[in-house]
Amino acid sequence: MKNVNKLSVVLLAVPLLLTALPSLANMLSDIQGRGVLNCGVYSDVPPFSSPDVKTRKLVGMDVDLCGALAKQMGVKLNLMPVSVEARIAVLTTGRVDVLVANLAYTKTRAAQIQFSDPYYIAKEVLVVKSVDADKTRADFKGKRISATKGSTSEQSIRMADAKPVTFQDTASAYLALQQNKSVGFVTNNMTATKLVMQAKKDGVNLAIIKEPMALEPIAVGLKQGEPALLAKVNSSLYAMDAAGEIDQIWNRWIGPDTDYKMVRAEKVQPLASLKFVPLE
Incomplete structure (x- = not known):
């Protein structure tokens, strides 16, 4: 009789324990259930995402990537503009499902x-x-x-055992090179290409040294602890790449026929396969 009473107590306790446990998060199920992907993009950073001058709708490379990703996932797209400063916070708090905002991998x-x-x-x-x-x-x-100042460009200078001379904006840092306050200027390759081309038009001969200062893998950002969503995003990216869709989007916004003259040399690949030193 005592054993029966003990069993009854256990059985009564199980539902209470289950209700006390936190529900397992599954953002992929949530996205599929609502039929909408909330994709965070820049509010005004061309050519990645910025308002069209005529329609005022967001357009750009990251916008198109969000659209292609939503299509692969079989859901509609809801673009959610975010600032550069707040892009990580809106992801960690769950205000967006994924973040496509020229997001570079760093340790932090x-x-x-x-x-x-x-x-x-x-x-x-x-x-x-x-x-x-x-x-x-x-x-x-x-x-x-x-x-x-405070950029990954500054970090890369320190990694190369050089002396960083920092400024509050890109224009001032670039001007330092022209005024011989520095022997070089570090920025991302897309900005560098455009500045070198513009300088040539102005009669100033600049160049980009062949060896990069640092590598920055660009990826989709997701909230931690979402393995199902991560797997779906990754499989979608590989499918988009195989279909040539990422190349098309790239060429439309930053490719060889644009002002940025960028050539996409790498395909979608596992982060672990890359040989690089992550920036902080």
Whole structure:
């Protein structure tokens, strides 16, 4: 009789224990249930995502990537504009399902969110006077190199054992090179390409040294602890790549026939397969 009473107590306790346990998160099921993907993109950072001058609707490379991702997932797209400063916070708090905002992998971000497999590799590059075009990164050890304060560009200068000279904005850091306040200027390869082309039009000969200062894998950001959603995003990216869809989007916004003249050299690939030193 005592054993029966003990069993009754256990059986009564099970429902109470179950209600006390937190429900397992499954954002993929939530997305599929509502039939909508909430995709965070920049509010105004061309050519990734910015308002069209005529329609005022968001357009850009990241916008198109969000659309292609939603299509692969079989749901509708809801674009959610975010600022550069708040993009990680809106993801960790669940206000967006995924973040497609030219998001580079760093150690700090990896401690806060999870990343999909990268769909391209951005590079921090060194812009120099044309006479220094054939030099290597090692040649600038201990030299003054300008960059935007607090940026990954500044980090890459320190990693190269050079001396960062920092400014509040890109324009000022770039001007430091022209005014010989620094022997080089570091920024991402897309911005660097455009600045070098513009300088040439103005009669100033600049160049980008061949060896990158740092590699930055660009991926989709997701909330931590969502393995099903991560797997779905990754499989969608590989399918988009195989179909040539990512190349089409790339070429439309930053490809060889645009002002940015960028060539997409890498395909979607596992982060673990990349040989790079993550920035902080």
